[in-house]
Amino acid sequence: EPEVTQTPSHQVTQMGQEVILRCVPISNHLYFYWYRQILGQKVEFLVSFYNNEISEKSEIFDDQFSVERPDGSNFTLKIRSTKLEDSAMYFCASSEVGDSPLHFGNGTRLTVT
Amino acid sequence: GEDVEQSLFLSVREGDSSVINCTYTDSSSTYLYWYKQEPGAGLQLLTYIFSNMDMKQDQRLTVLLNKKDKHLSLRIADTQTGDSAIYFCADGPKGSARQLTFGSGTQLTVLP
Numbered sequence: 001e002p003e004v005t006q007t008p009s010h011q012v013t014q015m016g017q018e019v020i021l022r023c024v025p026i027s028n029h030l031y032f033y034w035y036r037q038i039l040g041q042k043v044e045f046l047v048s049f050y051n052n053e054i055s056e057k058s059e060i061f062d063d064q065f066s067v068e069r070p071d072g073s074n075f076t077l078k079i080r081s082t083k084l085e086d087s088a089m090y091f092c093a094s095s096e097v098g099d100s101p102l103h104f105g106n107g108t109r110l111t112v113t
Numbered sequence: 114g115e116d117v118e119q120s121l122f123l124s125v126r127e128g129d130s131s132v133i134n135c136t137y138t139d140s141s142s143t144y145l146y147w148y149k150q151e152p153g154a155g156l157q158l159l160t161y162i163f164s165n166m167d168m169k170q171d172q173r174l175t176v177l178l179n180k181k182d183k184h185l186s187l188r189i190a191d192t193q194t195g196d197s198a199i200y201f202c203a204d205g206p207k208g209s210a211r212q213l214t215f216g217s218g219t220q221l222t223v224l225p
Binding site: 004006031033035041042043044045048055056058091093095098099101102103104105106107 | 146154156157158161206212216
């Protein structure tokens with residue numbers, strides 16, 4: 001069964017550094033998403049992406065965050081200058097169309113020290 | 114704002130049925146979902162129900178939706194030790210908003 005793949009599985013970075021989290025969505029899916037889960041908290045929506053542009057973003061997704069689909073298969077989340085509070089599990093998801101169920105990857109655990 | 118609530122813990126004996134409950138506040142969602150998260154793993158889509166349905170059955174899983182009470186449940190028949198995980202209820206999208214709103218997750222522990 002096709003799946004969403006994320007790399008790396010674990011990323012450790014120092015405060016203030018830039019990180020890029022990578023995702024390969026399911027190939028025939030058109031909508032892409034990033035969610036995050038801070039330890040002990042709910043899974044929270046960050047951003048959705050369709051037709052090469054952001055379609056929605058939450059208030060968490062401030063100017064430090066950006067997303068990109070650099071080629072036909074990858075979907076990336078960049079955090080420009082990481083803060084301690086960015087430490088979380090980041091999940092990528094994709095859906096076939098906007099109303100279809102979301103399929104999630106295994107996540108990237110980001111640790112900011 | 115919109116909220117999705119779940120109880121935090123559930124323990125059952127192997128072979129028994131498990132029922133995980135969820136309540137939500139926003140009735141405009143298109144779908145309601147159940148995701149499973151095993152330790153260190155991602156969110157696995159278990160099943161989902163369209164908001165105009167009352168029930169959906171998929172092998173050992175039965176989803177019941179009570180729209181009047183805004184209550185969703187997941188029943189796992191013949192629960193196995195491999196079912197031990199965190200189960201998340203989520204709803205969405207709502208109109209043009211594509212995001213899902215998640216509950217806190219219910220930790221299911223299956224005892225031998």
